[in-house]
Amino acid sequence: MADNKIKVTLVKSVIGTKQSHRATVRGLGLRRLNHTVELVDTPQVRGMINKVRYLVKCEG
Numbered sequence: 001m002a003d004n005k006i007k008v009t010l011v012k013s014v015i016g017t018k019q020s021h022r023a024t025v026r027g028l029g030l031r032r033l034n035h036t037v038e039l040v041d042t043p044q045v046r047g048m049i050n051k052v053r054y055l056v057k058c059e060g
Contacts (some may be wrong), residue, residue: 004041005060009034012055024052 010030014022028048029037039045041060049058 005038006041006045006049006058007036007038007060008049009036009057010055011057014055017055019053021052024048025055028052028056032058 008030009030010025010033014025014031028039028045040060049056
C-alpha cells in the first residue's frame with residue numbers, strides 16, 4: 001500500500017460548535033482557520049473528517 005495522503009484545511013470557525021466536534025478538529029491536527037495538515041488516508045481519519053465535514057475542506 002502506498003502512502004496515500006489527504007490534505008485537510010479548516011475553513012470554518014469552531015466557535016459555537018459541539019465540544020466533541022472541536023475535539024475532532026484538534027485531533028486532526030488543525031489549530032486555526034485556514035490551517036492545512038497532511039494526513040495518512042485511513043478509515044479512522046476519513047471518519048473524523050466525515051464528522052466535521054461542514055468545517056473542513058479536503059483534497060487528495
